[in-house]
Amino acid sequence: MNEPEWVQHAIWWQVYPLGFVGAEKAATGEPAAAHRLLELIPWLDYAVELGTSGLALGPVFASETHGYDTTDYFAIDPRLGSLEDFDTLVAEAGRRGLRILLDGVFNHTGRSFAPFQQVLTQGPGAPTAAWFSLDWPDGAGPGIEPGYRDFEGHHHLVALDHEEPAVADFVVEVMEYWLGRGADGWRLDAAYAVPSSFWADVMQRVRSSHPDAYFVGEYIHGDYAAAVQAGGIDSTTQYELWKAIWSSLNDANFYELAAALERHNALLAAFAPLTFVGNHDVTRIASKLEDPALVQHAAVVLFTVGGTPSVYYGDEQGYRGIKEDRAGGDDDVRPLFPPSPHDLSPIGGPVFALHQELIGLRRRNAWLHRARTEVLHLSNEVLAYRSVDESHALVVLLNLSHEDQRLGTAGATSVLAGQAAVDDGSALVPARGWAVLG
Template structure:
């Protein structure tokens, strides 16, 4: 008889293992060794009431990875003052688990406690955010005049020229506005533009003036007209803010270059020694050792005030809906707290999306960012769909580990992406395989999160690492991959039509690692959907038991919302066939 592995059991009365739920409830999670527990309950009460008021609630397993199972329950007491224990039934007996460790019998002290739950402590992104489908655009290479203006300085590229690290294409803000039909037809409802402010580099990440639209892209009026046109179509617009570093022509850096230690802006930067010099080695800190990107001292209150004003200015002046924030993990936490307060004073529902490639919890505690770019999701999709380095079980484990490392509402607000301007395109890494991309997109649009489409992916644009991943958009429909474009439209359309795909809980029903089969459910209010994926090369016949509560009829059809052959529910089991390299979105009866 295998005993429960006590060293695998973990709970802390803090994020992500305890967090406020709706109505001042408390959501609690417990981690155990994989397969160790037969049943898990939580016993709880108002911390000021006697043991006779204890209540017991079963905990539901909400995920598992290679090593651990994760259980969750939502507790309610009024007033919301929580004291609780976990009770674990396992093959060798029963254990009670609390702040003081493990006990064989109900203990009289040492419980976990959350002294009080406040409504304002709930962590939630703006209401509109989770309904978004993002379309990311690099403005100079999306759409614009046939030829660049002759006055354009630096390396100028034509639309058919291959990209370079420094070349600028003729794309403009007006060109984006004139092609909003394409974005709307695709189903996306949120534009994310990489930097548009005056910069010494085409990509905008070397900002010269945070208050001026780059004239190569257009004018302030062009930006306003783009935002207004997007809003008329029900689209939101977010801009890219580069506040970790600036460009070498930024006024404050130029002042320090000129005046050295006497400059009033010397403390806006992290200077190692004077005199300040850029070459051969910068005497100041930079982003990624790039001399042309001097790092700002974002802990400096003057720097904070300047950029808070920038953040508020563009919401007020152009009506934007929020910010994507570059290199957010290298900016001080104090900066983001101040920036959030200032931006929210200007617009209470503005969204703050940070670029973070690793565990983002320190920035997602409710007082800094609302969301981050979920690059671990991208890695998992690459490994499963494109590179086929992992099977369905490992894929599900990777997803569960990421999902349960954050509070539920925080995870569900993350941006799920397959690629971006900072990566090779998914299609390229898949070796050009369109089936891998179609399956990955179907999964992306049916899994929790806020999906992002990088311009051109939807028509089959390819490209390796920068600069190849930043090729210009193709507007000749004869050069599009039509089936792929339609697959994007269908998957995005389903997401927009079905709230369960945007807001519902998620549960894994079945994985078949050798065959590449994966089945999971989404549930929200009265809607229940099952998403079936076959990443293998043989037809799959499914006969899978559904968890209790997921099917309300013992015998009925389960139509495929993508138009494929229907499945059936018989005796609580989902039955049907799935062709190789295909997927289905099934409406459960």
């Protein structure tokens, strides 16, 4: 386990900056507003009030459009501001005890990335030609464009060749530069598309100078534990649990969630996954659930099982948004936020209060970071589980039925969150209700 000790207490508030500040959809030489990154500063106290301990930023580096087509890894996107603005944000976050997680796109780049432009200008003899997987036509020379491997059919995203040592050197340099400017770790975008041997080399080198840094890879399918071990990273995104949470709530099928929690237990034996019910790539949980009232149940699971929880900005206010498979299909889940927390609609107040309550519970029980779950009662509509470590336990009761349910408490005697009437070793949970017992 390489995970830094501080991660045990980490709860991220994830923000997609380009959307949050209403930046232009594409790079421009004259952004309509300057220093937009500083517009996050009024929200830092909000993140603290929510209970989170870190700010997980989406892409902030110069790019062509959405940030995942990076063009300059050493520059802040002009639509967001400057290096000085970044430094100010980091300092203000640090003053409030908030960590900073950056989003690094190291599988592919935008076409305007200088080393690729060098290839287009100079041809096969370009010193950076080996950085990419290129297919040159016969007789190719300067000014001739080669075929190239892209990212999942997106031709504007040029895949890097991770067998090239210079690419690893470059990624190490980028990571160390921003860690040196105050970042605390990296989310590794599309980590699943990069050979684990590449990550292992890069991690070893970066950790030698920044041993307290945190690295979480984006993995959607596959053997998460093997990816962590082979790549030397700290964690992966827990998409299996995300899917099981909303799917089991929609289908009133807690058997699916129970199976996912068993799998989650196996992962926790090796590492603490990054857990979530929303992020910048998926439909909002309030829109994904057929009954939005069950957002409560989804949040309860998120904050009472092992892992490192992440809250996607707006989910704590009950925001809705649907991701669509089309150009611009992410815009609805990457919205503009108001200038300050005072401008939020009061409609989101109850959902915010729920998140505060559950995050507070989580912060008071930091041992949950590596807790395992034991299923105590299971039916389609009712689930009871105990989250435990060597010396602590909480009992979670979830009721999807339209009738009150009486469940055993496994020795728990007090209601820590939610609603239940506890009496003589059992608890009465209201219809469509939940409770956390201690």
